[in-house]
Amino acid sequence: MSVKLNTRQVGDVSVVDVAGRITLGEGSSAMRDALREMVNKGHKKILLNLGEVSYIDSSGIGELVSGFTTVTNNGGQLKLLNLTKRVKDLLQITKLYTVFDVHEDEAGAVRSFA
Amino acid sequence: MLRMRENSRRASETVERFLDSTLDSVDSAEELAVGVAQRAGFDDDEIMKIGMAVRESVVNAVVHGNRYNSNKKVRFSVAKTPERFTIRIADEGEGFDFGNLPDPLSPENLMRTSGRGIFLMRSFMDEFDIRRLQPAGTEVTLVKYMASK
Numbered sequence: 001m002s003v004k005l006n007t008r009q010v011g012d013v014s015v016v017d018v019a020g021r022i023t024l025g026e027g028s029s030a031m032r033d034a035l036r037e038m039v040n041k042g043h044k045k046i047l048l049n050l051g052e053v054s055y056i057d058s059s060g061i062g063e064l065v066s067g068f069t070t071v072t073n074n075g076g077q078l079k080l081l082n083l084t085k086r087v088k089d090l091l092q093i094t095k096l097y098t099v100f101d102v103h104e105d106e107a108g109a110v111r112s113f114a
Numbered sequence: 115m116l117r118m119r120e121n122s123r124r125a126s127e128t129v130e131r132f133l134d135s136t137l138d139s140v141d142s143a144e145e146l147a148v149g150v151a152q153r154a155g156f157d158d159d160e161i162m163k164i165g166m167a168v169r170e171s172v173v174n175a176v177v178h179g180n181r182y183n184s185n186k187k188v189r190f191s192v193a194k195t196p197e198r199f200t201i202r203i204a205d206e207g208e209g210f211d212f213g214n215l216p217d218p219l220s221p222e223n224l225m226r227t228s229g230r231g232i233f234l235m236r237s238f239m240d241e242f243d244i245r246r247l248q249p250a251g252t253e254v255t256l257v258k259y260m261a262s263k
Binding site: 059086 | 140162169218219224226234
């Protein structure tokens with residue numbers, strides 16, 4: 001299965017539920033397009049729910065970094081929710097875990113947006 | 115049954131394929147390596163690491179090495195002996211200066227959107243080697259020790 005994205009609003013926070021594989025090609029470009037579209041529409045508070053992401057490769061990691069930079073450079077915040085062990089391990093070995101604001105429960109994550 | 119499984123783990127096995135320079139080959143290579151790794155008795159975590167290292171390497175071969183050139187192939191082999199699980203990925207590209215790769219963990223590179231593939235291969239495998247081929251191409255060798263499973 002490639003990646004599936006579903007966006008919903010929780011208050012003023014845009015939650016993106018991501019499921020499947022974020023890999024080079026369709027998976028990573030779909031996420032990139034979705035994040036750019038949200039930024040273009042003026043969304044400032046974006047929460048990426050990665051709970052159903054089964055696999056991510058270096059290209060997918062690159063897209064997370066790219067998304068973070070795009071949102072931040074446009075005055076917004078991008079945070080991560082529900083990392084699977086594999087994604088968490090990957091972010092840790094690439095030293096990106098501390099770059100992202102990572103949450104384990106949605107309500108707390110939504111509240112954390114200033 | 116148990117003896118058959120044990121024999122399967124001890125048996126040597128080698129497969130070799132010449133893959134097209136397309137992203138579909140990334141899935142094919144991963145599937146092939148994972149199949150041999152499963153028969154070798156690696157656990158799920160090790161199999162995930164092997165699969166991921168293979169994906170990263172074949173992506174490099176297809177995208178950066180052969181540049182999707184339909185006239186160029188990726189030679190892919192998996193060889194299992196009682197001691198070592200060895201994967202080789204060779205492209206026919208122009209090669210690159212792999213002695214001078216930026217460190218993806220250094221602060222100035224941390225937010226780069228690419229450049230982590232070789233780092234992940236090194237992290238996930240017991241041995242990693244890369245060499246230039248003559249007259250052209252780059253070959254990556256990935257090794258897992260059977261004793262580590």
